[in-house]
Amino acid sequence: MPGTPSQISPFALSVAYQQGLHDFAVTDLLIHLQNFSSPEFDSQPITQPELEMVAALLVEQLANNLDSHLVAAYLKAIRQGNEEVVPEPIDLEYPQSTDLPANFPTAAPSPRFIYGDCLRLCPVTIDGQTESETDTGRCIGRYYAYAPHHCHWMWKYVIWLDKDSLSASWCVATTAWEDELEPVSQEEPA
Structure with missing residues (x-):
């Protein structure tokens, strides 16, 4: 005691x-x-x-x-024992500036994807289950934007959705940050 x-x-x-x-x-x-x-x-x-x-x-x-x-x-x-819950005190990161970098586009990282690439949104985990089916489509554009969830600038892509994509019944295109996308392998249909 x-x-x-x-x-x-x-x-x-x-x-x-x-x-x-x-x-x-x-x-x-x-x-x-x-x-x-x-x-x-x-x-x-x-x-x-x-x-x-x-x-x-x-x-x-x-x-x-x-x-x-x-x-x-x-x-x-x-x-639910979710391992992604913050195990330490939350460390809020505040950006120094949200202005376009002065040395853009010279110092910007090269984009991972180019126009015409077949892409899919990365699977996400919801309530402990990973969604295996995600939207797929082709890259039809990209732009450099401030990503508030990362507190820095990064590439965001415009994706024209495939007709059989999950969201195709209510939209024809979507946008996604570079880290939310992955290439569709050659054997998989786009």
């Missing part, structure tokens, strides 16, 4: 408290707030009371504005 708080040394309590702050990413929040700067804010360093108050307000704001659909999706994934 670990003992009551009065029986635990102040050092052990401090270590446990610090570990809790780390486990719930509060330490990272405090570090980011300590280094906060903005043109709308004077350049005086943030004091410890200000730091703690802003952190508390941000945590309270998060708690008051939880998206129930997002929480339900995380709980469902955790309960």
Whole structure:
């Protein structure tokens, strides 16, 4: 039995408290707030009371504005043992700029696919089952666009769907990011 708080040394309590702050990413929040700067804010360093108050307000704001659909999706994934649920605290990545790279097209990666290539959308896993049938078609175009899910620029393709494709009954073409596509092998019908 670990003992009551009065029986635990102040050092052990401090270590446990610090570990809790780390486990719930509060330490990272405090570090980011300590280094906060903005043109709308004077350049005086943030004091410890200000730091703690802003952190508390941000945590309270998060708690008051939880998206129930997002929480339900995380709980469902955790309960189903989904390995893709984030095992570590979420690390949000914010882009430096969404402007077209200054050295475009010179420094842009070469596109993987060219016009006329037979392609299919990569299989996706839904509720633990991988969908084996996906849309297929031919590449009829591509463009370089900012991919918010990757926080950088990449190629996006326009795919003219085959008549027997899954989505062909309601659309004739679709778009997909380069990492969502794979070539259809020669033996497979396109």
